Amino acid sequence: MKHMRFIRPTTHYDERISQIDEKICELIKQRKVNSDNNSGCPPFELITKWAEKYDLYEDLLKSLFGSLCHDKVYKPVVEPEGFRKNLPVLKFTEEENRLYSVISIGQFSNSSIINFNIDWNNPSDLSEHKYRNFELYIDEQYDCRMINGTGGETHFHYSFIVSPPLPDNTSGIELVFKEYDMPFNDKQTGHDIVIRL
16 A cells, blocks of 8 residues: 655754664664564563663554564555556456456556456445455565555455566466455465466
8 A cells, every 4th residue: 555655743853863863774674684574573571571671652662563564565666657558357266255356457667557356245244354455466576565445335446556567468377365354464364366367
């Protein structure tokens, strides 16, 4: 998802702490390297201990480590440029009375946009689906990011931006939509939707 543009909250900055701030950046980088970029989030017991030891607010530390845990959401999203064409796909799979489909792929000079749809006939099923989130995986060469999602009683729609762009001949490519309980949660439901192009 796109983030709102960060606006600097103040024009004041105490230059005496610039070396400390740079050291914080160095430590964040070291944390990523030492954890193979899979740090997780410290248990709350540790956060409470550190908050008391360093006279910091627990919620500040929770917010900080939560942001570090999900740093990939801050990676800049490629803005589609140079629309070329729409590729008709018309592929679907049905599971548990739900139809999952990709109708077309928008081709741009620097990216592709994949629209993923979920349709079902029972409005009472909405409560089961409303907190679900999907991530798209193709293979290591593609960065896939959800840019929006919307839905209602019997339909959900998600758009993903893929960079670099997919080839115009998408035959043989597998789109794997991995389902999660909630956005920014690393707990997969184990339910992957695979659509083969």
